[in-house]
Amino acid sequence: MNKYxxxxxxxxxxxxxxxxxxxxxxIRLGCCVEVICPEEKVSDNERLFFHQSYATYxxxxxxxxxxxxxxxxxFLHYRDLEEYKKAHRLLINNTDHLVFLSSxxxxxxxxxxxxxxxxxxxxxxxxxxxxxDEDYAVPKSKCEDFLNNECKGEAWxxxxxxxSFSSRRLDLLLYSGRDVLDYAARKEEMILxxxxxxxxxxxxxAGNSGKLIANLLFKKEAxxxxxxxxxxxxxxxxxxxxxxxxxxGVKIRWCEEREYVNNTPKIKKSPWIWKYDRRxxxxxxxxxxxxxxxxxxxxxxxxxxxxxxxxxxxEESK
Numbered sequence: 001m002n003k004y005x006x007x008x009x010x011x012x013x014x015x016x017x018x019x020x021x022x023x024x025x026x027i028r029l030g031c032c033v034e035v036i037c038p039e040e041k042v043s044d045n046e047r048l049f050f051h052q053s054y055a056t057y058x059x060x061x062x063x064x065x066x067x068x069x070x071x072x073x074x075f076l077h078y079r080d081l082e083e084y085k086k087a088h089r090l091l092i093n094n095t096d097h098l099v100f101l102s103s104x105x106x107x108x109x110x111x112x113x114x115x116x117x118x119x120x121x122x123x124x125x126x127x128x129x130x131x132x133d134e135d136y137a138v139p140k141s142k143c144e145d146f147l148n149n150e151c152k153g154e155a156w157x158x159x160x161x162x163x164s165f166s167s168r169r170l171d172l173l174l175y176s177g178r179d180v181l182d183y184a185a186r187k188e189e190m191i192l193x194x195x196x197x198x199x200x201x202x203x204x205x206a207g208n209s210g211k212l213i214a215n216l217l218f219k220k221e222a223x224x225x226x227x228x229x230x231x232x233x234x235x236x237x238x239x240x241x242x243x244x245x246x247x248x249g250v251k252i253r254w255c256e257e258r259e260y261v262n263n264t265p266k267i268k269k270s271p272w273i274w275k276y277d278r279r280x281x282x283x284x285x286x287x288x289x290x291x292x293x294x295x296x297x298x299x300x301x302x303x304x305x306x307x308x309x310x311x312x313x314x315e316e317s318k
Contacts, residue, residue, distance in 0.1 A: 003218050004029035005264040007070040011035045014075050021210025040309045064094040071217045073099040079135050081142045088211045099216055102144055104228055105137040109280040116226045116288055121276055122172050134272045141196045159213055161229035166206040166312040173278055177269055185249040193260035197238040202282025204231055205306025215293035222292055231300035232286035241315050243304050
């Protein structure tokens, strides 16, 4: 029998970009999926059920009292390690396999291509302000350390997705959401810094990312391991920009880094995402995750095809 057939999987905060595609792949594999999310969603599949709620401890305990979940994928981001420790104990005691969502942003810019053992920023940077104030990669790393150091022998897996775009978020460096379409509609040029034009983008279609995460569940080789979630369809930021230009008509102008930084409010609000992520060359080695899932690069859509799929979804929703 298919090892996924009739397995029950709970996705916590799984109503977004990644969770949607993890659900689709798990259902395709034969699983029954329950999703906790605050958004109002209606299922058209008997194997998919939504709990419209935030993932409170009360709700989780109520669900666990009634159902044993073979797998749990936890999409929540924990800024406080103690909060995660409390959640982890509840989750790991009520499933056979727990997947923790970290991020490719934990990696430093010291190894190319990036493998799962590449240095992490949290371990190698001397930037005390970053370590004290950054609220994404740093807490992700702290949670990873808790799992690796205090939870050995437990059935968990760490996943580190690259930037995963969908119709919800059409990512182009720090542009996201529907920025590309809005700029195209206004016939306004988007500026991008020349410095990253030839850097590997660290970007993938969310359909690919969701497929990889789903196929890591229930693999004994995945237990106690970390995986960068990436299909291997690598492109530079220049190539990604060219695809968006071709498909949407948006105009791109490459500029000096100073001009880009001075005209990008997101950097002023959160400088770390530029200084310690998008400015890095994100050339990723996908061999580990492909080997454990049993998939190959050919099993996934290209970045170009993924963008086309998501643009079609947006067009159909008009």
